[in-house]
Each structure stands twice: as structure tokens, then as C-alpha cells.
Amino acid sequence: VDIKGGKYLLRANAQRLVFDGFLKVYSEEKEPDENGNSENGVESLPEMTEGETLKLKKIESTQSFTKPPPRYSEAMLVKRLEADGIGRPSTYASIISTLRDRKYVELLEKKLHPTDLGKTVNRILVEHFPKLFNVKFTAGMEEELDLIEDGKDDWVEVIRSFYDPFAEQLEGLKGKEKA
Numbered sequence: 001v002d003i004k005g006g007k008y009l010l011r012a013n014a015q016r017l018v019f020d021g022f023l024k025v026y027s028e029e030k031e032p033d034e035n036g037n038s039e040n041g042v043e044s045l046p047e048m049t050e051g052e053t054l055k056l057k058k059i060e061s062t063q064s065f066t067k068p069p070p071r072y073s074e075a076m077l078v079k080r081l082e083a084d085g086i087g088r089p090s091t092y093a094s095i096i097s098t099l100r101d102r103k104y105v106e107l108l109e110k111k112l113h114p115t116d117l118g119k120t121v122n123r124i125l126v127e128h129f130p131k132l133f134n135v136k137f138t139a140g141m142e143e144e145l146d147l148i149e150d151g152k153d154d155w156v157e158v159i160r161s162f163y164d165p166f167a168e169q170l171e172g173l174k175g176k177e178k179a
Contacts, residue, residue, distance in 0.1 A: 001013075001045060001048060003054060005056075012045055014044050014045040016044065070111075071111035071112060071113060072112050073110055073111055073112065074096050074107075074112065077112060078096075084135045084138075085139035085142055085143070086135065086138050086139055086142060099112070099118070103115055103117055103118070104117060104118030104121060105118055128169065128173060129166075129169060131165075141162070
């Protein structure tokens, strides 16, 4: 519903279930409270007709901030690796173990939190090797390695096409190391 109030345009959104289908047996619907909130947090709007004059009941000023995505748990990280085509079931545990052993992340309240070292290493690697730390590149390399394993690709050529540019990048960073 778009509501015009002077020079302002206000918009209110709500959803109404027209046909409950399987929800009739799957979940128990609760009646909305006096504020129009149902138990599942969805607000409803009162019946209105186009052109109707509305009366202002109250004005609420609220500020909300975008929330960052939730931290990954180990299980969520494995699901993300699977979805992005990175690693194999046999390598997921060692990936997480390496991240923890090298102190790039720490487990706090069952969630993985990057350490200062992890943030620094990530920033440096992404800055100097952006192609290497691109999800599509990593997943593509996984596919190429699968083709090598199946005998459908030449491992020497695949490694050379990766290593030659990588070696040049490494050479360009000589002398920039910090003790």
C-alpha cells in the first residue's frame, strides 16, 4: 500500500495467505495480535480501499542497520565449500584443521572467527594473487585435476599453465617480504 502524506510517500507491505494448501495440516496458524503481528512475525494490514483517507495513529522513528552475514560454523563452511565446488569430502576436515592449526581462525561459541593473522594473510594473498583466491578459479582447477585423474587432460600442461604465471607473480614480490 502506498500512502501519500503531504510531500512524503510511505509504503507498507504485508502478505495474506489466500489458499492454505498443505499448511492446513503442516503448521498451526495463529491469530494476529492487536498490532497486526502474527506469531511468525509477519504483519498484516487492515482492510482499505483505494483513495480512502487514513487517520494517523502514531509515528515511530526507528533506525536499523544492515546485519553482517552470520559467522560460519565448521559445518556451514563445509556446505559452502561443497556449493562452490572446492575440495572433496576427504579434504574438508584437513582444510578446516589447517585454518585452525595455522591460527588463521579460532573457534568461539561453535563459530569460526578470523584472527588478526588470518585477516592479514587473507588481505596480502588477495591483494597479490587475486586470480588464485577467486572461487571460480579454484573450482575450475578442481575440475582440471579431476580430468587429469580420469586421464582426459595432460597434467604437465595444466601445471605449466598455472605455475608459469604464478612464478612470475612470486618473482615480482621478491624483496617485499617482512621478517
